[in-house]
Every structure is written in C-alpha cells, then in structure tokens.
Amino acid sequence: MRLKLQRLHSAPPWKAFAARVLSVLLALAVTALMMAMAGIDPIDLAAQVLSATFGSSFGLEDLGLLFSPLLFTGLAVAVGLRIGAWNIGAEGQFNIGALCAAGIALFVPGPDWALLPAMIAAGALGGALWILVPTLARAYADVSELITTLLLNFVALLLVYYVATGPWLDPSGRALATTARLPVRLPEVWGIVHWGLPIALGLAVVLAVIFSVTRWGYEVRMAGSNAGSARYAGMPVRRHLIAVMLLSGALAGLGGVMEVAGTVGRLQGGISNNYGYLGIMVAVLARAAPLGVIASAFLMAVILNGGIVMQTQGLTTNTVLAMTGLILLFAAIGDELAHYRLRRLEGRN
Amino acid sequence: MDIIAGLIQTAFLAGGVLALAALGEVLAERVGVVNLGVEGLMALGAVTGIAVVVATTTPWLGFLAALAVGLAVGMVFAFATVIIRANQVLSGLALTLIGTGMAATVGKAYSGTPAPAIFRPLDIPILSDLPFFGRAFFQHNILVYVIFLIVPLFLHWLMFRTRHGLNMRAVGENPAAADAAGLNVMAYRFWYTAIGAAMAAGSGAYLTLAFVPSWSEGVVAGRGWIAVALVIFAGFRPINAAGAALLFGFVTALGFVGQARNWPIAAPILSMLPYLGTIALIILPVIAWQRMRRMMAAPAALSTPYFRDTR
Numbered sequence: 001m002r003l004k005l006q007r008l009h010s011a012p013p014w015k016a017f018a019a020r021v022l023s024v025l026l027a028l029a030v031t032a033l034m035m036a037m038a039g040i041d042p043i044d045l046a047a048q049v050l051s052a053t054f055g056s057s058f059g060l061e062d063l064g065l066l067f068s069p070l071l072f073t074g075l076a077v078a079v080g081l082r083i084g085a086w087n088i089g090a091e092g093q094f095n096i097g098a099l100c101a102a103g104i105a106l107f108v109p110g111p112d113w114a115l116l117p118a119m120i121a122a123g124a125l126g127g128a129l130w131i132l133v134p135t136l137a138r139a140y141a142d143v144s145e146l147i148t149t150l151l152l153n154f155v156a157l158l159l160v161y162y163v164a165t166g167p168w169l170d171p172s173g174r175a176l177a178t179t180a181r182l183p184v185r186l187p188e189v190w191g192i193v194h195w196g197l198p199i200a201l202g203l204a205v206v207l208a209v210i211f212s213v214t215r216w217g218y219e220v221r222m223a224g225s226n227a228g229s230a231r232y233a234g235m236p237v238r239r240h241l242i243a244v245m246l247l248s249g250a251l252a253g254l255g256g257v258m259e260v261a262g263t264v265g266r267l268q269g270g271i272s273n274n275y276g277y278l279g280i281m282v283a284v285l286a287r288a289a290p291l292g293v294i295a296s297a298f299l300m301a302v303i304l305n306g307g308i309v310m311q312t313q314g315l316t317t318n319t320v321l322a323m324t325g326l327i328l329l330f331a332a333i334g335d336e337l338a339h340y341r342l343r344r345l346e347g348r349n
Numbered sequence: 350m351d352i353i354a355g356l357i358q359t360a361f362l363a364g365g366v367l368a369l370a371a372l373g374e375v376l377a378e379r380v381g382v383v384n385l386g387v388e389g390l391m392a393l394g395a396v397t398g399i400a401v402v403v404a405t406t407t408p409w410l411g412f413l414a415a416l417a418v419g420l421a422v423g424m425v426f427a428f429a430t431v432i433i434r435a436n437q438v439l440s441g442l443a444l445t446l447i448g449t450g451m452a453a454t455v456g457k458a459y460s461g462t463p464a465p466a467i468f469r470p471l472d473i474p475i476l477s478d479l480p481f482f483g484r485a486f487f488q489h490n491i492l493v494y495v496i497f498l499i500v501p502l503f504l505h506w507l508m509f510r511t512r513h514g515l516n517m518r519a520v521g522e523n524p525a526a527a528d529a530a531g532l533n534v535m536a537y538r539f540w541y542t543a544i545g546a547a548m549a550a551g552s553g554a555y556l557t558l559a560f561v562p563s564w565s566e567g568v569v570a571g572r573g574w575i576a577v578a579l580v581i582f583a584g585f586r587p588i589n590a591a592g593a594a595l596l597f598g599f600v601t602a603l604g605f606v607g608q609a610r611n612w613p614i615a616a617p618i619l620s621m622l623p624y625l626g627t628i629a630l631i632i633l634p635v636i637a638w639q640r641m642r643r644m645m646a647a648p649a650a651l652s653t654p655y656f657r658d659t660r
Contacts, residue, residue, distance in 0.1 A: 007656065086438060133628070141635045146385070146438065147578045148631065151624045154571045162617035280442060316457060318566070322450025325389070328443035332435040336654075 002345045011338035019334030020285055024299070027326035031319075040313055049306035057191060059305070064193035065263050066304050069094070070297040071200035072255025073279025074286065075207060076127075080248040081288035082211065083224040083241055085138065089149025090252035091276025092156030093127035097256025099160050100126035102267035105182040106168065115184045120257050127253015128246040130156060135245040139238050145245070153276065161269035168267065178268035186262035196258030203251070207290040220244055252276060274321060278304070281324045284331055300324070356602045357485035364598020365496045366391075366556045370576035371583065371590040372500055373548025378585055379508065380541045381521040382430055383652040385441025387549045388573025389448020390419050394553025396456040399464055399564040406466040408558045412492070415554030416547045422448070423546020424539075431538040434654035445573070459564045468492055468559040490559050497591050504587035517541065521648030524655040534655050549573065571624060578627045582634065584645030593630075600626050 011019075032042035053059045073090040080087035087093075101119035108115065134148035163179075170180040186194040211217035223230040223237040231237045255275065260267055282300050286292030307320035370387050377384045384390075394415035402411040426444050429435045468490035477487040508514035519527040520537040528534050556572070557564050575597065583589035604619040612619075634645075 007658075088442065133632075137632045137635075141632060143632050143635055144581075147574060147581075148628050150574050151571065151578070151628050154624045155621045158617040158621050162615055166615060166617075277446060281446075284439060316454055318450045318453035320450070322447050322454060325443045325446030325448075325450060328446060329429060329435075329440055332439035332443060333429050333433050335439075336433055336435045 004343045004345050006341055006343045007339050008341060009339075011335065015338040016287065016335065019338040020287075020331055023330030023334045024285070024327055026330045027323055030326055031323045035315075040315075045310065045313060046306075049302075049309045052309050053302055053305045061191040061193050062308070063301050063305050064190070064197050067298060067301040068193075068196040068200050068262075069255045069259050069273075069275040070278060070282055070300050070304070071197075071204060071293060072258065073252055073275045074282030074293040074297045074300075075200070075204060075279075075290060076248045076252035076255070077279045077283035078286060078288040078290060078293050079207065079244060079251060081224075081283055083220050083244045084227070085241065085245050085248070086146045087131065087149050087245065087248045087252070088146060088280060089131060089134065089152050089249075089276070090255075090279045091272050091274070092149070092153035093130045093249045093252035094256040094259070094272040094276050095153075095156040095160045096126040096130040097123035097253030098260035098267055098271050099156075099163060099256070100253070101257040102168070102179060102182060102260050105184045105261065106179060112184050116186065116261070119184065119261055120254065123253045123257030124250040125253070127256065128250040130253070131245055131249030135242055135249075138245070139242050157269070157272070160267065160271065164267050164269055170266075175266070178266045181266050182261060184261065185265060186258060194258070194262035196255075196262045199258070200255075201294065203254075204290045204294050211290065216240075252279070274317070277321070278324055281328050284328060351484075352606065354481050354484040356599065356606060358488065359602035359605060360595055360598035361486075361489055361493050361497060362560055362598070363601040364594040364596075365493050366552050366560055366572055366594075367576050367579060367597050368591045368594035369492075369496045369500070369552035369555060370549045370573060371579045371594055372496075372504060372587055373545035373552070374577055374580045375504070375545075375583070375585055375587050375590050376548070377542045377545035378580055378651055379521045379648055380517055380538045381524060381648055381650040381653065381655070382427070382538055382542045383437045383441060384423075384426065384444075384542060384545060384549070385438060385577065386422075386426055386444025386448060386546070386573075387576055388569055388571065389445035389452075390422060390546050390549035391448075391553035391556065391569045391573045392452035393422060393448045394419055394550030395557040395568055396452040396459065396553075396564055397550070398554030399459050399462070399557045400455070402464050402466055402558060403459060403462065408464075408466050408468050411464075411558050412468075412551060412554045415550045419547035419550025419553075420543055422550070423543035426546060427539045427542040430654070431535055431542060434656065437652045437654075449569070453566045456564050456566065461563065461565060463563040464558055467562045468555075492555055492559055496555070497595070501587045501591040508587065518648070521650055524650050524653075528655070528657060538655075549576070552576070575623060575627045578631050581647070582627075582630045585647060597623060597626070 035042045035045065053063055073094060076090045077087055100122040104119045104122050105115060130152060131149060134145045137143035137148055138145040165177045168179045170178060172180060186196060188194050189198060219235045220240050223235055223240050227237050259271060264271060278300055282293055282296045285296035303323065304320055307317045310319060370391060374384060374387060397415045397418045398411040401414040402408055426440060429440045430437045470488050470490050473487040477483045508517060516527065516532050517537060520532060520534050524534045553569065556568060561568060579590055579593045579597065583593045600622055604622055607614060607619050608616055
C-alpha cells in the first residue's frame with residue numbers, strides 16, 4: 001500500500017471552511033507568539049479584549065459601530081469577487097461616499113426625511129462613479145482593476161483631507177481639521193448603534209438571495225468562473241462585469257454614508273479607518289458569500305475592537321492590520337492546500 | 350535654467366525609490382510571479398533602514414539590512430506562491446497588509462526622527478562643475494548611479510544577452526516547455542521573486558535614508574503600487590522601468606516646485622498628481638497603441654502557478 005498526494009480540481013467546501021478557521025487560529029497564534037516575545041502577555045490581553053467587548057453593553061455598542069462599515073466594505077469586495085474583479089479601492093469609494101453625503105447634509109437645505117435618502121443616494125452614486133474609470137478600463141481595454149482601483153484610494157483620501165481642512169472647514173473655528181457637525185443624523189436603533197447596521201445586514205441577505213436564486217446572479221457567477229464559456233452561452237459578460245463593479249463601488253460608498261451620518265457626524269480626513277482594506281479580508285474569509293460576510297465581518301469587528309484595547313498596551317491599530325494580513329496569507333496557503341487529498345494506492349501500479 | 354537643472358536633480362532623487370522597486374518587480378514578473386506586496390516590503394525596508402542607522406549611524410548598514418529583511422520576507426512570499434502555489438494576488442495583498450502594519454508598529458519608536466546619517470550627494474570631480482549638467486546629472490548620492498545606471502544595464506544584459514536570461518524569460522512565458530527543456534522552474538521563480546522582494550525593501554531604505562530622509566507612518570504612500578504599475582507601463586523591461594521611474598520622479602519634482610513657488614493649487618491636489626498620472630499611464634497606452642500591445646505584453650504565464658503533472 002502506498003500513499004499518493006492528489007490535487008483535486010476544486011477544494012471540497014468542508015476543507016475550504018476548515019482551512020479558513022485554521023488560518024484565523026494560526027494567525028492569532030503567530031501574533032500571540034510575537035507579542036509574548038515583545039513582553040506582552042497575550043492571554044491576559046485576549047481576556048481584556050473579550051471582556052471589554054462582550055462584558056458590557058458599551059463594548060457591544062462599540063462592536064456594532066465597527067461591524068457596520070466592515071459589512072459594507074466586505075460586501076463590496078465580495079460582490080466584485082463574484083465576477084472575478086478585485087475591488088481593492090473600497091477604501092477610496094468609502095471616502096467618496098462620505099464626502100457626497102456630507103456635501104448634501106451641509107449645503108442642501110431641507111427636512112431630515114428628504115435629506116437622508118438624498119445623502120444615501122448621493123453616497124452610493126459617488127462610490128459607483130469613483131470606480132467607473134477602472135471599470136471601463138477593465139471592461140473595454142482589459143486593464144487590470146487591481147492597481148487602478150487601489151491608486152484611486154490615495155486620491156480619494158487626499159480629496160477628503162483637502163475638502164475637510166480647506167473649503168468645507170468648520171466655519172465656527174472650533175474644529176481644527178473637520179467640517180462642521182452635520183445637521184442631519186442617522187437615527188439610532190440601539191444605544192449608539194445607528195441604522196447603518198440593520199441596513200447592512202439587510203443588504204447582505206438581499207444580495208445572498210440575488211446571487212442564489214436570480215438568473216442575473218447565476219450568470220454573474222458563470223461569468224466569474226469561466227468568462228469564455230459564459231460568453232459562448234450567450235451571456236452578456238461585459239455588461240455584467242460593469243454592473244457588478246459599479247454595484248461594488250456603490251456598496252462601499254454606502255458604508256461611507258453610514259459612517260459620516262451615523263458614527264462620526266462630520267467629515268474628516270482618514271474617516272475610512274482602513275475599513276476598505278479590512279473588507280478585502282472579510283470578503284476572502286467569507287469566500288465571497290454575502291451571508292458568510294456577516295460572520296467574517298463580525299470576527300473582524302471583534303479583532304478591531306481588540307485593537308482599541310491594545311492601544312493601552314502600546315500597540316496601534318496597525319498591529320491589527322498586520323494580523324489581518326497574516327490571516328489573509330494563511331487563508332491563501334490553506335485555500336491551495338485544501339485542494340489536495342491523500343489517496344491510498346492498493347497494490348502496485 | 351537653474352530651475353530645470355534642479356528639477357532633473359530632484360527627479361533622479363525621487364525617481365530612485367520607484368526605480369529600484371520597479372526593477373525588482375520586473376525580475377519577479379519576468380519569471381511569472383506577480384508580487385503585490387511591494388508596498389509592504391518598502392515599508393519594512395524603510396523602517397529597517399532607519400532603525401539600523403539610528404543604532405549604527407552607517408547608511409550602508411541600514412541599506413544592507415533592509416535588503417536582508419526583504420530577502421527573508423520575499424522567501425516567505427515565494428514559499429507561499431511558488432512552492433505551495435497559493436493565489437498570488439491574495440498572498441501579495443496579505444504581504445502589503447503585514448508589511449505596512451508591522452512597519453508602523455515597529456516604527457512608532459522612530460516616528461518623526463530624522464535619519465542621523467544619510468546617503469549624501471557625491472560630487473563627481475570635474476563633471477559636477479559643468480554648468481547645468483553638473484547639477485542635473487553629477488551631484489547625486491551614490492545609490493542614484495547604482496539604481497539608474499548599473500542595475501538597469503546589468504539586468505538588461507542578463508535578461509536579453511545571456512543564456513540564463515533566456516531561461517528566465519522562458520520560465521515566465523511557458524513554464525511547461527522550460528521544465529521539459531530541463532530547467533528548474535521552481536528554483537528560477539523562487540529566487541528571482543525573493544531577490545525582487547529584497548530590491549523592494551531596499552527601495553524603502555532608500556526612501557528613509559536618501560530621499561525623505563526620516564520615518565513616519567505612511568511614508569511609503571502608495572509608491573509600491575506605483576512601482577508595480579510602472580512595470581506594466583515599461584513593458585516588463587528594466588531600462589524602460591528605470592526611465593518610467595525617472596518620468597515619475599519628474600512629476601513629483603514638479604509638485605515640489607509648485608509647493609515651493611506657491612502655485613495657486615492646494616498641496617493635497619498637487620499630491621494627487623503621481624497617482625492620477627500612473628492611472629493615465631497604464632490606461633492610455635493600451636487604448637492609443639493597440640499595435641504595441643504584443644511587444645509590451647506581460648509574460649504569458651504571469652500569475653499562473655505551475656503544476657508539473659497538469660502540463
């Protein structure tokens with residue numbers, strides 16, 4: 001009897017899931033090891049993180065505030081991955097969404113019930129417009145959307161910074177580098193958790209339904225797994241690609257709207273807080289499944305909330321970013337390894 | 350005239366960062382591996398450089414240490430992408446997050462401290478006294494000559510004039526054929542990916558030891574991504590990559606002049622120029638010159654892992 005390593009064409013779902021769980025655990029273990037080497041007790045820190053997050057309603061409310069933007073950016077990246085497009089510009093679209101919403105709130109007079117929908121529409125539209133050029137370049141000239149979407153993040157961050165410290169600077173002179181407080185706020189549903197969270201959860205469910213039961217969702221999935229045969233089968237692959245990428249941008253933009261109108265209340269530089277980049281990990285861990293995004297965004301929110309506790313230990317939120325990268329690296333490796341299985345070969349051959 | 354000479358001088362200084370990283374990426378991509386971790390590698394190199402120079406006050410040691418860190422991290426990346434054959438895009442993004450996050454965590458202690466010793470400009474005897482040309486071309490720190498002259502010419506010779514270079518390109522174009530011809534595809538891919546990563550980290554050290562020269566969070570500011578984009582624009586050729594980096598150095602230098610001379614454009618808007626310029630540079634040529642596409646095309650097996658048994 002001999003053993004042979006065999007590579008399967010696609011990884012069985014349970015193995016892919018196990019690989020993801022393992023990658024998270026392994027990344028946590030490596031981070032703990034590095035902290036221990038730096039003289040920080042990781043067990044003690046983990047206990048602090050968990051009690052600070054789940055030990056009080058304040059902790060849970062904070063968690064809710066982090067959960068919502070991660071859902072939006074995670075969904076944005078996941079939707080793109082459905083058709084094989086890497087939107088790593090969610091960070092930028094998030095900023096532009098916040099910018100557009102703040103613009104409406106600050107400069108358009110009107111009652112709240114009219115302004116809020118207008119802000120949401122403007123933010124979604126802004127996010128979609130921000131990804132328009134990379135989308136058209138990918139669809140018509142086959143230019144990889146990876147670099148174009150990413151570079152626009154820097155432009156968006158600079159634009160928000162410029163607007164918040166320049167032309168839209170708080171005229172009262174009390175705030176240093178932000179706009180005035182927005183006159184319109186997203187109402188709260190629980191404690192300080194605003195409507196952004198239920199809206200995001202609802203969107204995840206709606207997207208899950210769209211991708212699993214509609215013809216459009218099916219065609220998008222086909223176009224993503226094999227564009228050539230999808231085209232041969234008569235599916236409008238290019239049109240789907242454009243629609244999906246614009247939807248992805250709009251989702252990230254919506255995240256920005258909720259952040260500026262619900263959580264922060266004014267437009268300031270760095271409002272995106274790396275949510276766009278963390279969304280990549282959220283989407284990858286969820287294997288681009290909208291309902292999976294709920295689980296992975298929650299996990300990411302716990303880790304991110306832990307980052308706030310870590311700051312008391314001299315670590316920064318950047319430590320969380322590094323840990324996210326580790327999870328992603330292990331997930332990439334685990335994904336590939338999940339394709340293999342050991343096969344027993346009976347007798348000689 | 351003095352302004353133009355100064356512009357060219359700054360263009361070389363600023364372009365050096367992009368050139369070294371882009372040349373490293375050319376190596377990795379020519380053997381078929383896309384490394385999207387350049388941004389993170391540069392951050393790691395930048396913080397390594399400053400940390401070592403604060404301890405030793407010797408810029409060379411800082412630069413060499415950054416190369417070593419880059420090589421080590423690059424070997425981890427190559428292990429994941431070449432040996433395990435994990436998804437290159439995902440692994441590269443992971444490397445960017447790890448590098449950026451770790452560099453910022455480690456670098457907190459060095460934030461804002463200027464480098465105690467830097468690569469200073471060397472005046473080349475006689476030539477540096479020439480009017481105009483002296484200032485533009487012959488008053489640079491030594492790394493500028495290495496990055497713009499020695500490395501691109503050497504890589505061009507290696508890749509297009511030697512048997513070894515032909516093998517390299519074969520591995521990137523058609524690994525199955527290269528394998529059948531007896532080449533060790535994995536070894537080529539592993540080592541050139543690792544060396545490319547070392548060069549990316551080296552460019553980070555150049556940033557903090559010759560160009561800025563200090564560490565602060567976000568000092569890399571997307572230069573790693575611009576370098577990756579330049580490789581596409583340069584058609585995966587070393588001399589073109591150095592030239593493209595110089596062009597970008599020129600755009601950056603123009604922004605500096607604009608700020609120094611109080612052009613009526615806000616500084617953040619001027620800072621957008623390199624990013625917008627990069628996007629234009631990778632989109633416009635594809636649309637404008639359809640015919641050049643084949644000549645400037647990416648290696649055929651780029652970002653495709655090689656499985657021997659499925660050839």
